[in-house]
Amino acid sequence: MPGRVPHALCTAALAAVVAVSPAAPTAVAEPSGPGPAPAAGAAPQSVAGLLTQLQTLYRKAEEAGELYNGTEEELRKRAAEARKLRAELERARAVLDSGRRDAGRLARDQYQGRTDFSVYVQLLLAQDPARALEQSHVIERAQAGRTAAVDRLTDAEKHAEALAAKARAAQERQRVLAAQRKKQRDSVRSQLRGIEAMLASLSAEQLAAISALEEKNIGAAQDALTASGAFSTARPPSEEGGEAVRYAVEQIGKPYVWGAEGPESYDCSGLTSRAWSAAGRDIPRTSQEQWRRLPKVPVGSLRPGDLVVYFPKATHVALYIGDGLVVQAPRPGATVKVSPLASNPLLGAVRPDPGSASLPAYTLPELPEEATSGADTGYDAPDA
Numbered sequence: 001m002p003g004r005v006p007h008a009l010c011t012a013a014l015a016a017v018v019a020v021s022p023a024a025p026t027a028v029a030e031p032s033g034p035g036p037a038p039a040a041g042a043a044p045q046s047v048a049g050l051l052t053q054l055q056t057l058y059r060k061a062e063e064a065g066e067l068y069n070g071t072e073e074e075l076r077k078r079a080a081e082a083r084k085l086r087a088e089l090e091r092a093r094a095v096l097d098s099g100r101r102d103a104g105r106l107a108r109d110q111y112q113g114r115t116d117f118s119v120y121v122q123l124l125l126a127q128d129p130a131r132a133l134e135q136s137h138v139i140e141r142a143q144a145g146r147t148a149a150v151d152r153l154t155d156a157e158k159h160a161e162a163l164a165a166k167a168r169a170a171q172e173r174q175r176v177l178a179a180q181r182k183k184q185r186d187s188v189r190s191q192l193r194g195i196e197a198m199l200a201s202l203s204a205e206q207l208a209a210i211s212a213l214e215e216k217n218i219g220a221a222q223d224a225l226t227a228s229g230a231f232s233t234a235r236p237p238s239e240e241g242g243e244a245v246r247y248a249v250e251q252i253g254k255p256y257v258w259g260a261e262g263p264e265s266y267d268c269s270g271l272t273s274r275a276w277s278a279a280g281r282d283i284p285r286t287s288q289e290q291w292r293r294l295p296k297v298p299v300g301s302l303r304p305g306d307l308v309v310y311f312p313k314a315t316h317v318a319l320y321i322g323d324g325l326v327v328q329a330p331r332p333g334a335t336v337k338v339s340p341l342a343s344n345p346l347l348g349a350v351r352p353d354p355g356s357a358s359l360p361a362y363t364l365p366e367l368p369e370e371a372t373s374g375a376d377t378g379y380d381a382p383d384a
Contacts, residue, residue, distance in 0.1 A: 047209045050202065057198060061191030065258050066288055066315050068184035069269070072259065073285045075177040082170040188258060192332065211375065221342035222324065230300045231324040231341075238356035241305020243279035248272075248319045248327040249365045251336045256329045261285075266329040266336060272307050272319050276352050279305075283352045287317035294350035299341075303358060306351050310344035320349070322364050330375065338371040 199207075225231065237245060254265055261270035269287040276283045284290050290307055291314035297306060302320050310316040318328035320341065328343070329336045 047206070047213050050206060050210060057191065057195045061188060061195060063313065063315060064184060064187040064191050065267070066286060066313070068181060068188055069259055069267070069286050070288070071177055071181045071184055073289075075174065075181060078170060078174050078177060082167065082174060086167055214375070218340060218343050222340040225299070225342050226324065228300075230302075233300075234322065235301070235303035236359040236362035237304035237322075238353050238358055240276070240279040240281055240353050240356055241303060242359060242362060244275040244305045244319060244352075245321050245327075246365050247275040247278040248336075249321070249367060249371075251275075252327065252338065252368050252371050254329075254336050256332055256334050256336070258332060268329045269317050271327070271329045271336060272317050275319055276305075281352055288314045290314075290317055290350060291347065294352055295354040297349050297351045297354075299346065299349055302349055303351075304362065304364070305353070306349050308341055308349050309347045311347060312345075314347055316344055318343075322362070334374050337374055338367060 202210075236242075248271060251262070251266065251271060254262075256267060257265040258267045259270070260266050262274045266274070269285060269290060272287075272290065273283055273285050284293050287309060291309045294307065299308075302308070304320055304322045306320045308318045308320050308326050310318070316328075318326035318339065318341075320326050321338070324341050325338050326341050326343070327336065328339055330339070330343075
């Protein structure tokens with residue numbers, strides 16, 4: 001696994017937060033392009049300038065991680081398909097072997113003069129034509145059985161050949177996906193090393209200023225959502241949603257590890273997919289697929305258990321628990337925690353169980369004492 005980013009060294013996509021909160025400082029406007037990491041001896045940069053550089057590095061790592069986990073999921077599906085094809089091929093070969101044994105018996109019978117034709121000739125030469133006619137029906141059935149055996153053998157050969165071709169194609173696809181996964185994994189690790197190098201180049205004063213600016217803008221963005229009335233109505237979850245919330249809360253304090261799906265560590269979508277699996281409903285593994293395939297709901301209609309998706313490419317996701325809060329696995333070096341809903345630039349929300357009725361009442365599970373400790377931003381999370 002790649003090296004961990006120190007717990008306190010987080011960044012946020014502050015330009016996107018500005019879009020949510022007009023009150024946020026304008027000095028952190030969206031950059032026009034990536035900038036290099038500060039070189040040794042370079043003139044001190046503004047906090048906003050440092051953030052824009054980190055934004056670029058984190059976004060690249062995030063997107064590389066998303067590609068990695070998407071490929072990992074596809075590889076799992078292909079592996080299951082290959083196993084199924086191999087089992088079918090084994091059964092087809094067993095049928096083919098049986099057909100070949102039947103064909104061998106037919107060949108031996110014909111060679112030894114016990115074919116239907118020889119019997120038929122004998123019957124034609126019999127003294128009793130009526131008896132010969134009666135036996136001809138038996139002969140016809142025997143001939144039909146022989147023809148059917150040959151047909152079965154032919155069909156079995158064709159079926160086995162087709163399955164063998166499919167199995168070879170599935171194996172080749174697995175090989176290609178495995179190579180692609182390795183390349184993407186190496187890319188994530190390279191991106192994270194770049195982030196660590198830049199963070200190591202910053203002074204303690206710069207890091208403190210970055211953290212202070214992040215917290216200020218997250219608070220402003222959360223205040224803007226509250227003022228908009230997004231949290232004005234409390235909606236109980238469905239029974240499944242309540243189970244998903246309970247599971248997510250129980251994971252608080254466990255470490256973020258990109259590509260992890262629990263139970264000892266998680267990335268952001270690993271947490272949300274596992275929480276809903278624990279509630280009895282399977283949902284897509286990656287944040288992008290969760291955003292693409294699950295029904296969308298307005299932020300003003302959120303209920304606990306819904307998934308809140310962040311960033312323009314849907315590369316981060318958290319689980320809503322009510323009162324304007326989410327449980328999320330924020331980033332490398334951090335742990336699963338409770339954060340304000342506006343802790344990252346909001347894309348939208350989805351509901352895994354749109355057809356399920358809400359419970360008549362709901363009480364949020366008791367949160368651990370340190371549930372909100374640590375940074376909230378997840379931009380640096382190379383999500384899957």
